[in-house]
Amino acid sequence: MEFKNLTFENLMRDADKFSVSDTDSYIEVYSEFLKYFESVNLIEKHHLFISSHFVYGWMPTIIHLDTDPSLISQVLFYLNAAKSGHILQIEEFEIVKSCINNSMVGLSKLLHFINPRDFAIWDSRILKYLTGNKSQYGIDKAENYLAYLQKLTEIIHHNDYADLHLMIEGQLKYKITPMRAIELLMFETERNREK
Numbered sequence: 001m002e003f004k005n006l007t008f009e010n011l012m013r014d015a016d017k018f019s020v021s022d023t024d025s026y027i028e029v030y031s032e033f034l035k036y037f038e039s040v041n042l043i044e045k046h047h048l049f050i051s052s053h054f055v056y057g058w059m060p061t062i063i064h065l066d067t068d069p070s071l072i073s074q075v076l077f078y079l080n081a082a083k084s085g086h087i088l089q090i091e092e093f094e095i096v097k098s099c100i101n102n103s104m105v106g107l108s109k110l111l112h113f114i115n116p117r118d119f120a121i122w123d124s125r126i127l128k129y130l131t132g133n134k135s136q137y138g139i140d141k142a143e144n145y146l147a148y149l150q151k152l153t154e155i156i157h158h159n160d161y162a163d164l165h166l167m168i169e170g171q172l173k174y175k176i177t178p179m180r181a182i183e184l185l186m187f188e189t190e191r192n193r194e195k
Contacts, residue, residue, distance in 0.1 A: 001144045003130040006151050008158045011182060014189040015167040026058070031174045033113045043079045043114065045072055052100050055109040059123075063106070066099045075099045083114045087149070093142035104140045112179070120152055120179040121187070129186040152182050 020027050033054060040047050049065065056063040075096050082088055088096065088111075097107045104122060111119035122145050124136050130148070138144045155161065156178040168181040176184070 001131070001138050001141075001147060003148065003151050005132055006130050006155070006186075008155055008160070008164070011155065011185060012160075012164055014185055015164055017192075018168060018171060018185055018188060020171050020188060027172065030180075034116060037083070037114050040083075043076055043083060045076065048072070048076060048079065051110060051113065052106070055106060055113065056101075058109060059106060061101065061103070061106070064101050071095070071099050079110075079114060082111055082119065085115065085118060087118060087146075088142075090142045090146065093145065097140075097142070102140070104142060104145050108145060112183075116177045116180055118149075118179070120149060120183045122148055122183075123187070125187050125190040126183060129190045149179075152179055155182055 033051075036051065036054070037043075037047075052063055052065055078086075078088055078092050078096050081092075093104070093107065097104055100106050100110065105124070108119065108122035112121045122139070124139065126148075127136060127139050128134060158164075161178065164185075165178055165181045168185050169176050
């Protein structure tokens, strides 16, 4: 999948127009979701069930969790590894995804709240920003999500990234990770185009 619009120059252009509302619940509850996982040392079944449901509160889809005990055991292992900084590989994404609606979108949101430093949110608005297309083809492919994370990491290492980050974070009442700053900029830019 080609992310033709994901360039530092495009992001800087869009950052000049970036603004968020103080009353936007999407922005307001974000830090509360992060706090949930900051207080969790070891992710257990209880945390998986609760957090999967709050993540799906941000989505127009009803969640279906596969509660097979052997699958849950594997999923918890991978989620705890992700919390510790392990970047899941394609096969690992597929296992965790199969438990949570078989959705890469839902999984990306859960992983982001577990580890916002290493995982970014991935959804239809982000994909539209990246490709310029309305098609959601490929959104549930783990390899596309991994390519997205790699591209974001490249942007974060750009010499002038700190300026971009300050432009985005300056609009918020809390600190955000570089992954979140870029994702939020793309999400809000695309949301404003839809108005």
